[in-house]
Amino acid sequence: MPDDIVPTTTAPKPAPLDKKAYKSDQEVRWCPGCGDYSILNAVQQLLATLGVPRHQLCFVSGIGCSSRFPYYMNTYGLHSIHGRAPAFATSIKTANPDLQVWLATGDGDGLSIGGNHMLHMLRRNVDVKVLLFNNQIYGLTKGQYSPTSPPGLKTKTSPMGSVDRAVDPIRFALGCGATFIARTIDTHQKHMLAVLEAAAKHKGTAFVEIFQNCVIFNDGCFDDVIERSVRDDKTVDLVPGKPLVFGKQLDKGVKIDAAEARVVTAAEATPWDPSTRSAAGAFVLSEMAEQPGNPTPIGIFRSISAPTFDEGMNKQVQTAIAKRGAGKLKDLLWTGDMWDVK
Amino acid sequence: MAQSTSELPLQLIDSVVIRFAGDSGDGMQITGSQFTHTAALFGNDLATFPDFPAEIRAPAGTQPGVSGFQIRFAASDIHTPGDAPDVLVAMNPAALAVNIKDLKPGGTVVVNTGQFGDADLAKAKLTSNPLKDHSLDAYRVIEVDINKRVIEALQGSTLSPKEVQRCKNFYTLGLMYWLYNRDLEPTLKWLSEKFAKEPAMVEANQKALRAGYNAGDIHELFQGRYEVPRCEVLPAGTYRNIMGNQAVSLGLIAGAELAGLKIFIGSYPITPASPILETLASYKHFGVLSMQAEDEIAAVCAAIGASYAGHLGVTSTSGPGLALKQEGIGLAIAIELPLVIVDVQRGGPSTGLPTKTEQADLLQAVFGRNSEAWLPVVACATPSDAFECAVEACRIAVQYMTPVILLSDGYIANGSEPWRLPKIEDLKPFPASFRTELENFLPYDRNADLARPWVKPGTPGLEHRVGGLEKAHLTGHISYDAENHEFMVNMRAAKVMKVRDSIPTPQVHGPQKGKVLILGWGSTYGSIWGAQEKLAEEGLEVARMHLRHVWPLPHGLAEIFARYETVLVPEMNLGQLVRLLRSELPGVNFQSYPKVQGQPFRVHELTAKVKQLLGR
Numbered sequence A: 001m002p003d004d005i006v007p008t009t010t011a012p013k014p015a016p017l018d019k020k021a022y023k024s025d026q027e028v029r030w031c032p033g034c035g036d037y038s039i040l041n042a043v044q045q046l047l048a049t050l051g052v053p054r055h056q057l058c059f060v061s062g063i064g065c066s067s068r069f070p071y072y073m074n075t076y077g078l079h080s081i082h083g084r085a086p087a088f089a090t091s092i093k094t095a096n097p098d099l100q101v102w103l104a105t106g107d108g109d110g111l112s113i114g115g116n117h118m119l120h121m122l123r124r125n126v127d128v129k130v131l132l133f134n135n136q137i138y139g140l141t142k143g144q145y146s147p148t149s150p151p152g153l154k155t156k157t158s159p160m161g162s163v164d165r166a167v168d169p170i171r172f173a174l175g176c177g178a179t180f181i182a183r184t185i186d187t188h189q190k191h192m193l194a195v196l197e198a199a200a201k202h203k204g205t206a207f208v209e210i211f212q213n214c215v216i217f218n219d220g221c222f223d224d225v226i227e228r229s230v231r232d233d234k235t236v237d238l239v240p241g242k243p244l245v246f247g248k249q250l251d252k253g254v255k256i257d258a259a260e261a262r263v264v265t266a267a268e269a270t271p272w273d274p275s276t277r278s279a280a281g282a283f284v285l286s287e288m289a290e291q292p293g294n295p296t297p298i299g300i301f302r303s304i305s306a307p308t309f310d311e312g313m314n315k316q317v318q319t320a321i322a323k324r325g326a327g328k329l330k331d332l333l334w335t336g337d338m339w340d341v342k
Numbered sequence B: 001m002a003q004s005t006s007e008l009p010l011q012l013i014d015s016v017v018i019r020f021a022g023d024s025g026d027g028m029q030i031t032g033s034q035f036t037h038t039a040a041l042f043g044n045d046l047a048t049f050p051d052f053p054a055e056i057r058a059p060a061g062t063q064p065g066v067s068g069f070q071i072r073f074a075a076s077d078i079h080t081p082g083d084a085p086d087v088l089v090a091m092n093p094a095a096l097a098v099n100i101k102d103l104k105p106g107g108t109v110v111v112n113t114g115q116f117g118d119a120d121l122a123k124a125k126l127t128s129n130p131l132k133d134h135s136l137d138a139y140r141v142i143e144v145d146i147n148k149r150v151i152e153a154l155q156g157s158t159l160s161p162k163e164v165q166r167c168k169n170f171y172t173l174g175l176m177y178w179l180y181n182r183d184l185e186p187t188l189k190w191l192s193e194k195f196a197k198e199p200a201m202v203e204a205n206q207k208a209l210r211a212g213y214n215a216g217d218i219h220e221l222f223q224g225r226y227e228v229p230r231c232e233v234l235p236a237g238t239y240r241n242i243m244g245n246q247a248v249s250l251g252l253i254a255g256a257e258l259a260g261l262k263i264f265i266g267s268y269p270i271t272p273a274s275p276i277l278e279t280l281a282s283y284k285h286f287g288v289l290s291m292q293a294e295d296e297i298a299a300v301c302a303a304i305g306a307s308y309a310g311h312l313g314v315t316s317t318s319g320p321g322l323a324l325k326q327e328g329i330g331l332a333i334a335i336e337l338p339l340v341i342v343d344v345q346r347g348g349p350s351t352g353l354p355t356k357t358e359q360a361d362l363l364q365a366v367f368g369r370n371s372e373a374w375l376p377v378v379a380c381a382t383p384s385d386a387f388e389c390a391v392e393a394c395r396i397a398v399q400y401m402t403p404v405i406l407l408s409d410g411y412i413a414n415g416s417e418p419w420r421l422p423k424i425e426d427l428k429p430f431p432a433s434f435r436t437e438l439e440n441f442l443p444y445d446r447n448a449d450l451a452r453p454w455v456k457p458g459t460p461g462l463e464h465r466v467g468g469l470e471k472a473h474l475t476g477h478i479s480y481d482a483e484n485h486e487f488m489v490n491m492r493a494a495k496v497m498k499v500r501d502s503i504p505t506p507q508v509h510g511p512q513k514g515k516v517l518i519l520g521w522g523s524t525y526g527s528i529w530g531a532q533e534k535l536a537e538e539g540l541e542v543a544r545m546h547l548r549h550v551w552p553l554p555h556g557l558a559e560i561f562a563r564y565e566t567v568l569v570p571e572m573n574l575g576q577l578v579r580l581l582r583s584e585l586p587g588v589n590f591q592s593y594p595k596v597q598g599q600p601f602r603v604h605e606l607t608a609k610v611k612q613l614l615g616r
């Protein structure tokens, strides 16, 4: 467009789309009752609400039941190999920065075989939204214990109970220096939508652990906490700017005291700020559920801003071009000490 | 040009081989590359062979810590760094002990006597002093106390005694410059640029260089001086000296430009491939996105992701890294995206001989993945050929929407030779095209080359999913159908075989039929050519041929091979190409000539083998 022509209209705000527009024509093949359905539903709902154009979305995944996710989205999608989705997502976002990149992974895919790549994507702060489907089991391979399975879990490969200590995804992400960390629950649509919206709006890696029920191989593994009748008393929602209150009557609270989180009355609850310089508060909260009787924190553990890898990489290219001029083939080859042979 | 007023007459000679050998910390690689740089600017043809230990600083003075750099420079067209040095420069007893057996009978050995005390001999595990025990009687020995001479030369310098000793290599270089009547200017200039921030270092090293040069005259160490004239027989053109890794890097950038794409390189450091990542990282003004990944798996996956996103994905590594990348490469084959994987081969298995050369990844490159996962493999023959091969790998990757493995090796990577610069207008573009039309879009539709359409995510209306699960022909939907699977397996293989239609049948050099055809691939090129020339000098005419495309094999080989009684295949492995050839071209009398010593073939080894075949 020539400089002298001023556009008369501003770009229209994306109109909310129909959720159905995000559904691909592929038949969804998860087991009936699998928690994955509600996650798919929430993501489609959220994207429709936010009005993100389908062609600007790219879903990347590894291997696992959860990693089938991209096939069910009517967007761009790459179903990659086991554990490596973070590496693909990193370069996709970097090479094609206009895309909004989402990553679907499981507890095995993301924290066992792919733990290393997850670590590095988180520390690099690539602008990617991560959905970690935690069902504390290997679903696709039919029920072996995973790195998030509780010690003692009996599975086909641990007939006497697993001797492994479990990794907590939240603490893992905190240790990696992730800039956005949250937890939500497959059966809690409202909460999931709120958390995913915050994740979608975060610039940098947004890491969301989702408690996901595998009806076949680990049914009910989160029931103690998420079952509707107990959920309000067994979870505390970390809402930025709000006090850490919980309970059906919102009468209880959590107070972060030095290196400990204690249950107190709502009036004494600590106001939650996930953007403090130190991640100590988030860390303390992430451990509290290990004490019997304490609620399990869900919601937003951490939300800070930091430079992203994808922007940094592209800025260097721009800087180099500004400094040295865009490279030309002739200058690439015909340079340095040359001599002629007649 | 020469700066001295030496009285000694200059004798003209055609070609000289010098080997600089010293401790890993003695700066022999710099000395060698400076000699190379000067010879290149002078206009000699040349070939180099750096040979160094895997340790950065192996225990000082020991034999395993010896680092060497061999250069051959010539007035004629040469193809190898030479079988045996004419001159050996040995900075300590260990360097002498390791290298003396290679020196030509009657050759010259310059020995730094300043490093020949009892302790030095002990470190080299020598029980007697070679300078005194007559073991060097067959050679012309020039004894110079270089340790002392640099101290004298640098008297009054502000450098510490230790730093003064570090200038020894430039003193030695000066001495060699005098002997071969070389211009000091290029090295003086290089020093002032290299140490621009440390003027004392510039001055000291320049002084040492000049002192070494002048010592040639003053101390009357040598009986004569030599001149190797410019090489006027190379094809006309403009040249620059280039190392293999550098040529691969430039070729990748050029290849991407010719395709109209930007490069994304994801790599993980590994000897001897690291300089490719380092070089590409310095070309960001060409739009290069370079990522040092957390491991080779992430590196290849990031490269594939970038190709998916519309860049040209590239990853560079050596054998152990290629092993790690193979699952990822399989995905690139399944989702049919362009990708260039550079494997700079080194000695193995496992960590093996990281700084030594080998060609034993050929079968890993062609077959090293699960299931039927075919891809084209291109192999560089020489440092300058690496440029063309890298461009060729990019072309095949883009034209056929396939990963391509480009094989180089340690010998090519670190060796150097004059490179005739291609005219930019002679580089033929092969523009990539991205699908944007909505009508009749099928992600696994194919063109005449059997390549599928490439769609940049972000293109409105073409949203689709790809992945590693088997895909239905045309639609690309997940398919577990038995017949479809077999169809797709065949289709992917057929696409790779289709590459043959775009590659030439390699030329035979020498007699078009006869007793022996020497068939090479990769870095055996120079040795084979040298051997053929040597045999011709002795009146034995044999043919030679070299494969750039090692998979798929080019059309027309069977007809050619049928014209020879024996096809001799020298390889730095246990006969990997020969296995491929025997299965693809049964009925030909292939003779394998394996060598796996971490060292390139010597010309005389090949001539001896051919003579044996000829019954001579």
Ligand SMILES: Cc1ncc(C[n+]2csc(CCOP(=O)(O)OP(=O)(O)O)c2C)c(N)n1
Residues within 6 Å of the ligand: A063, A064, A065, A066, A067, A082, A105, A106, A107, A108, A109, A110, A133, A135, A137, A138, A139, A140, A141, A146
């Ligand atoms: C290299 C490789 N190793 C192993 C597998 C087998 N495999 C597929 S999915 C999976 C575990 C999946 O568990 P998780 O990531 O928790 O996903 P879920 O199925 O529970 O959603 C394994 C071991 C594979 N596909 N690739």
Ligand code: SF4
Residues within 6 Å of the ligand: A029, A030, A031, A033, A034, A035, A036, A065, A066, A135, A139, A140, A213, A214, A215, A216, A217
């Ligand atoms: S196996 Fe478990 S995780 Fe997988 S689809 Fe079935 S219910 Fe879901």
Ligand SMILES: [Mg+2]
Residues within 6 Å of the ligand: A064, A106, A107, A108, A133, A134, A135, A136, A137, A138, A139, A146
């Ligand atoms: Mg799981």
